[in-house]
Amino acid sequence: MIINVVYGFLGAGKTTFIRYLLEHPPRGEKLVILVNEFGEVGVDGLTLSGRGADIADVVEMPSGCICCTMASDFRRQIIELHKKFFPDRMIIEPTGVATISQIMSILDREDLEALYSDIRLIHILDGSEFLSFIKSHRYFMENQLRAGNLVILNKTDRIKPSVANLLVSSVKEINPEARVFPTSFAKLEPSVLEEIFDTDYKPAPENREKNPREDAQTHHDQPHEHGHDHEDEAHGLARKYRPFGLRYPEEVFQPECLSSFFESLRDQKYGDVVRAKGIFRSPGGWIRMELASGEVSIAKNPVGEESLVSVIGQFMNTPKLEAGLKACQI
Secondary structure: OEEEEEEOOOOOOHHHHHHHHHHOOOOOOOEEEEEEOOOOOOOHHHHHOOOOOOEEEEEEEOOOOOOOOOHHHHHHHHHHHHHHHOOOEEEEEOOOOOOHHHHHHHHOOHHHHOOOOEEEEEEEEEOOOHHHHHHHOHHHHHHHHHHOOEEEEEOHHHOOHHHHHHHHHHHHHHOOOOEEEEOOOOOOOHHHHHHHHOOOOOOOHHHHHHHHHHHHHHHHHOOOHHHOOHHHHHHHHHHHOEEEEEEEOOOOEOHHHHHHHHHHHHOOOOOEEEEEEEEEEEOOEEEEEEEEOOEEEEEEOOOOOOEEEEEEEEOOOHHHHHHHHHOOEO
């Protein structure tokens, strides 16, 4: 079994990237997908279901972070999925606040190492937010970047080509061994997809063995910069943001009203919201609404069971959020 870990901050485009992979799957491979959502309600599993690949199962682990509070559940799920399906490939999408070094420390346990032949770390990076985010969370970002075998510099349609080139150079300075691919909407050339799926591909040993774990260990042994300790830098994001989620088993929603509601989330009328997503039953079928990197999008969703919404942020007025969603019901 090969493991692909697709990681990146909230709203960078991880699920969009996995959807694209599933629309261009490797032939003859059985896939399982393990999704860890920071929110109280799991949304991404439904957005990944019903795609063109041979997906044996999509498993969601909401309400926590697999790199800390849910580490034992994470290990158990990997073992159970392998035992049940014997997949050729497992795609793991951690929550956007997970640290890749700690995920690797879990995957490197002896009982899990026996299950896979290779791990490939794919970092989805939001090009439109990279410069501001690395200023405020430098250690977190550098640790994430050093680990990646492939770095997908996403959302380059929102920045100038000269800025995109600068970001590629910045990433290469932090991780010279990484392959960096500028993209929009997480779409890659067929040759890059072949590289991701190539069963003979072997990532640089510096990335696979040294960077993810050794960098974290080295950090423990060195003085901390800017008055932040490792706990603040690695886990501060998980403590900083709070999830809020709701389920609606039977309700039907008006798409135009939902668009206005998500725009209000973007404009911080309900608090400091950094990420929001939902699947809703509408008169015309199931739709997916998202707020990521300050942009609101709406699209059809192939499947749905009940309406779900997940909002992540700070200082959120949850009663007002509930009222706003209720106003969109038909």
